[in-house]
Amino acid sequence: MTTHENGQTDQAGQTERPVALTATANNKGVDAAVAAARRVIASLLHAGDGSSAEMARIAEQLNAVADHLDQHAPAVEERMVDMWKGEGVTRHDPVTGPENAIAPPLPLAGRDDGSIEGVVVLGMPYQGPPGCVHGGVSALLLDHTLGVANHWAGVSGMTAELTLRYHRPTPLFEPLTVTGRQVSVDGRKIRTTGTISAGGKVCVSAEGLFIAKHLPRPR
Amino acid sequence: MTTHENGQTDQAGQTERPVALTATANNKGVDAAVAAARRVIASLLHAGDGSSAEMARIAEQLNAVADHLDQHAPAVEERMVDMWKGEGVTRHDPVTGPENAIAPPLPLAGRDDGSIEGVVVLGMPYQGPPGCVHGGVSALLLDHTLGVANHWAGVSGMTAELTLRYHRPTPLFEPLTVTGRQVSVDGRKIRTTGTISAGGKVCVSAEGLFIAKHLPRPR
Numbered sequence: 001m002t003t004h005e006n007g008q009t010d011q012a013g014q015t016e017r018p019v020a021l022t023a024t025a026n027n028k029g030v031d032a033a034v035a036a037a038r039r040v041i042a043s044l045l046h047a048g049d050g051s052s053a054e055m056a057r058i059a060e061q062l063n064a065v066a067d068h069l070d071q072h073a074p075a076v077e078e079r080m081v082d083m084w085k086g087e088g089v090t091r092h093d094p095v096t097g098p099e100n101a102i103a104p105p106l107p108l109a110g111r112d113d114g115s116i117e118g119v120v121v122l123g124m125p126y127q128g129p130p131g132c133v134h135g136g137v138s139a140l141l142l143d144h145t146l147g148v149a150n151h152w153a154g155v156s157g158m159t160a161e162l163t164l165r166y167h168r169p170t171p172l173f174e175p176l177t178v179t180g181r182q183v184s185v186d187g188r189k190i191r192t193t194g195t196i197s198a199g200g201k202v203c204v205s206a207e208g209l210f211i212a213k214h215l216p217r218p219r
Numbered sequence: 220m221t222t223h224e225n226g227q228t229d230q231a232g233q234t235e236r237p238v239a240l241t242a243t244a245n246n247k248g249v250d251a252a253v254a255a256a257r258r259v260i261a262s263l264l265h266a267g268d269g270s271s272a273e274m275a276r277i278a279e280q281l282n283a284v285a286d287h288l289d290q291h292a293p294a295v296e297e298r299m300v301d302m303w304k305g306e307g308v309t310r311h312d313p314v315t316g317p318e319n320a321i322a323p324p325l326p327l328a329g330r331d332d333g334s335i336e337g338v339v340v341l342g343m344p345y346q347g348p349p350g351c352v353h354g355g356v357s358a359l360l361l362d363h364t365l366g367v368a369n370h371w372a373g374v375s376g377m378t379a380e381l382t383l384r385y386h387r388p389t390p391l392f393e394p395l396t397v398t399g400r401q402v403s404v405d406g407r408k409i410r411t412t413g414t415i416s417a418g419g420k421v422c423v424s425a426e427g428l429f430i431a432k433h434l435p436r437p438r
Contacts, residue, residue: 040285040288041320044320045318047293054287068277073265101260125313130436139355159383161383161384162354163381215388
């Protein structure tokens with residue numbers, strides 16, 4: 001889930017330019033280290049066990065990096081409070097977060113017409129069928145995008161039901177356009193839809209039912 | 220998707236012991252390096268930008284590891300052929316794969332009654348709402364588990380439709396039980412269900428419609 005503090009204001013402002021709804025990587029500090037970690041994830045998978053790379057030495061080096069980070073990390077509880085501070089966009093989620101190496105990351109921007117959109121290219125770590133994006137990875141991207149679309153529309157909540165339809169294989173290594181749009185709000189029930197497209201054709205579509213409530217943030 | 224070459228034989232054998240349906244990490248070679256990479260992903264997120272860790276040096280070290288791996292990696296096409304060889308379990312997928320640092324990984328085993336099951340603990344990189352598993356991550360785990368359940372049952376295919384129902388928040392840092400079971404096969408239509416539970420209570424349930432076809436493997 002991502003909270004955009006100025007969503008409604010921006011929409012009312014009738015600006016023509018899409019408004020960024022996700023955190024932008026700083027290219028320094030933890031963001032730069034996470035970008036490098038994404039390279040390591042992909043490169044390990046590209047290399048595989050047949051590679052002549054010095055895997056034992058790499059394991060040692062990576063464990064040393066993790067040890068160093070753990071020695072300088074705050075307690076989990078403290079970090080949880082810190083990462084949930086403010087009402088701005090999250091930096092830690094597994095879809096858009098510049099501090100999370102699992103996130104591709106997917107940047108999302110909101111438009112005046114109420115829709116949101118982002119473009120991402122997914123590599124080998126996100127593979128399901130040969131050469132294609134894993135159906136569950138598409139579900140992950142769409143669940144998150146529908147949540148951000150709700151924030152952009154001004155009423156958001158938690159996923160109660162999500163239905164995904166797979167129309168054609170979603171290709172790896174090609175630009176994918178991910179969209180989302182809030183369709184209706186009826187009491188606490190929010191309905192939201194979204195798609196993943198490649199080359200102008202819809203590969204996956206999603207319909208979500210969300211309930212307008214939120215878990216308390218750690219304090 | 221994971222293929223288990225001996226699924227039917229094992230089932231017919233009426234063994235009481237669950238049969239492993241996913242690859243087991245070797246604790247050496249690329250598997251050990253990937254396990255260390257998982258530690259780096261989690262530790263970077265635990266540390267965050269407020270940490271006093273030397274992030275610039277860490278970025279340099281991780282980029283050097285990626286450079287070394289890339290210098291020793293086969294061409295992407297060659298690697299794709301290699302990773303899809305045989306009909307055994309996959310080692311590269313983003314849910315169970317010991318060679319994929321994005322995978323938690325989730326181990327899955329099949330039982331005589333046709334069900335499959337696995338237990339996993341998810342940490343901060345898989346967070347959605349505060350302290351809870353991201354709804355899209357639950358979808359990723361369940362889509363994959365339903366696919367493996369189809370292989371265990373002997374007839375598998377590609378996801379056509381997946382519906383997820385979120386009954387209660389799924390906790391981070393606690394053992395989650397993930398289950399799957401093929402319900403019916405009607406021509407090429409396969410129906411499969413699954414759940415994620417914590418402390419004996421179902422947090423997420425899934426229903427999937429799969430079509431009995433497969434994309435060609437790279438050769």
